[in-house]
Amino acid sequence: xxxxxxxxxxxxxxxxxxxxxxxxxxxxxxxxxxxxxxxxxxxxxxxxxxxxxxxxxxxxxxxxxxxxxxxxxxxxxxxxxxxxxxxxxxxxxxxxxxxxxxxxxxxxxxxxxxxxxxxxxxxxxxxxxxxxxxxxxxxxxxxxxxxxxxxxxxxxxxxxxxxxxxxxxxxxxxxxxxxxxxxxxxxxxxxxxxxxxxxxxxxxxxxxxxxxxxxxxxxxxxxxxxxxxxxxxxxxxxxxxxxxxxxxxxxxxxxxxxxxxxxxxxxxxxxxxxxxxxxxxxxxxxxxxx
Numbered sequence: 001x002x003x004x005x006x007x008x009x010x011x012x013x014x015x016x017x018x019x020x021x022x023x024x025x026x027x028x029x030x031x032x033x034x035x036x037x038x039x040x041x042x043x044x045x046x047x048x049x050x051x052x053x054x055x056x057x058x059x060x061x062x063x064x065x066x067x068x069x070x071x072x073x074x075x076x077x078x079x080x081x082x083x084x085x086x087x088x089x090x091x092x093x094x095x096x097x098x099x100x101x102x103x104x105x106x107x108x109x110x111x112x113x114x115x116x117x118x119x120x121x122x123x124x125x126x127x128x129x130x131x132x133x134x135x136x137x138x139x140x141x142x143x144x145x146x147x148x149x150x151x152x153x154x155x156x157x158x159x160x161x162x163x164x165x166x167x168x169x170x171x172x173x174x175x176x177x178x179x180x181x182x183x184x185x186x187x188x189x190x191x192x193x194x195x196x197x198x199x200x201x202x203x204x205x206x207x208x209x210x211x212x213x214x215x216x217x218x219x220x221x222x223x224x225x226x227x228x229x230x231x232x233x234x235x236x237x238x239x240x241x242x243x244x245x246x247x248x249x250x251x252x253x254x255x256x257x258x259x260x261x262x263x264x265x266x267x268x269x270x271x272x273x274x275x276x277x278x279x280x281x282x283x284x285x286x287x288x289x290x
Contacts, residue, residue: 003128004099004184005198011097012196018096026092029104033084037077047220050110050120050169053213054162058231060216061223062258069257086139086189087123090196094187100127108173110210112217122170126184133184134171136163145190149199152185156205160252167201168209230262 018026048060063069094101103125109117124135140149148158156164163186171183183201190196232253237246249266253259260266 002198002200004126004133007097007099008094008196008198011093016093016096018092022092022095025095026088029091030085030088033088034081036084037081047112047116047118047217050108050118050173050213051166052162053118053169053216054159054165056160056231056252056256057216057219058229058262059256059258060220061228062256062262064220064223065225065228067258067261070260082191083139086191087137090137090187090189091124093196094124094126101125102127102132103174106174108170110169110173110213112214116217118169118213118217120166120170120173122174125174125178125181132178132181134167134174134181135184135187136167136170137187137189138163139191140188142190142192145188145193145195145197149186149188149197152199152202155186155199160255164201164205165209165213168206169213171203171206172210234263 046064048055048063052060091101091104101124103122106122106125107119108122109119111117122134123137126133126135138149148155167183167186171181174181182203183206185201186199188197188199232250234247234253235250237244237248248254249259249263253263256262
């Protein structure tokens with residue numbers, strides 16, 4: 001446990017109160033974030049942001065090609081606001097615990113070659129003594145909180161959304177401004193229970209992830225319609241531990257905004273083998289008739 005974690009645990013273990021000045025600051029932060037509800041999104045194509053560059057390469061390739069993206073659901077913006085609200089709450093508690101935040105929502109750029117930079121917005125830089133560390137705040141479902149954010153190794157083994165390249169990219173981007181800065185890790189908050197967890201990153205991994213980011217950008221330069229390769233195969237659909245005869249999308253593909261373009265004939269249907277009136281839906285690649 002590091003000193004930042006200890007300060008937060010001491011704060012939460014007592015009778016925690018957030019001072020009025022911090023409450024006011026948090027309200028101003030949320031006012032600013034609420035304006036995101038009116039955003040129409042960034043222009044697609046070109047280089048990915050630091051929050052996007054760690055996603056599967058086929059998604060980045062499709063975005064560069066300008067493929068038609070699925071329109072987000074009506075609730076997407078509300079879901080994003082929940083994440084923003086979680087960040088504001090976490091920042092307020094960190095400040096109330098006496099943790100020194102020197103940068104908040106800082107716009108950064110990481111050079112990837114002599115001519116290009118990837119942009120992004122890091123959540124926090126925290127100062128503890130004479131050391132600086134970069135942190136990312138994540139709101140998480142109960143499942144993600146318990147599985148993905150179980151430990152650094154668990155997150156590293158199941159990093160579908162590119163959280164590690166994102167954090168290490170941010171850290172690399174501020175290395176000149178804050179000499180000796182390290183990747184701190186992630187502050188995860190369980191959206192269902194309110195539990196908070198610190199997942200510490202391994203700064204020794206940074207050089208590897210920064211190289212991977214640069215290699216991704218180089219590969220994107222040569223990406224065309226002719227050399228697109230889908231990164232995942234469909235998988236067998238299992239119901240009550242038995243194959244149903246259906247095929248469905250892998251998890252990575254089911255979250256991809258280009259899934260219908262990448263998988264012609266894709267359908268979103270209820271499980272045909274279930275007798276439940278509330279059977280779950282899934283993305284069907286094709287269905288064999290029995």
